[in-house]
Amino acid sequence: MRVLGVLLALVLSATVAFGLLRTAASRRAPDPGPRSAGPSRDAIDAGIARGVAYLVKSQNASGSWGSPASNLWDIYAPVPGAYYAFETGVTGLAVSALLAGER
Secondary structure, three states: OHHHHHHHHHHHHHHHHHHHHHHHHHOOOOOOOOOOOOOOHHHHHHHHHHHHHHHHHOOOOOOOOOOOOOOOOOOOOOOOOHHHHHHHHHHHHHHHHHHHHOO
């Protein structure tokens, strides 16, 4: 008899939980209202120009980007050759951004 009571309680709990989930899933999120138009084309172009100017200004004398400086914000990679891999990757990303900024 006790096992039957436990099974009945489990079935009732599952039914209530399923009903709550179904009710929650059927509710819609409130309408956020009108969306902003976003930044103007001039603002986007100005941001791209600032980014290109920063990349050109921060380029190393060797033509690469990145530095071996060690601080909390740099990538820590003590494996031999890791800095050169990092520098190559950062340089590739910087060149890619410069090429995209030309459009």
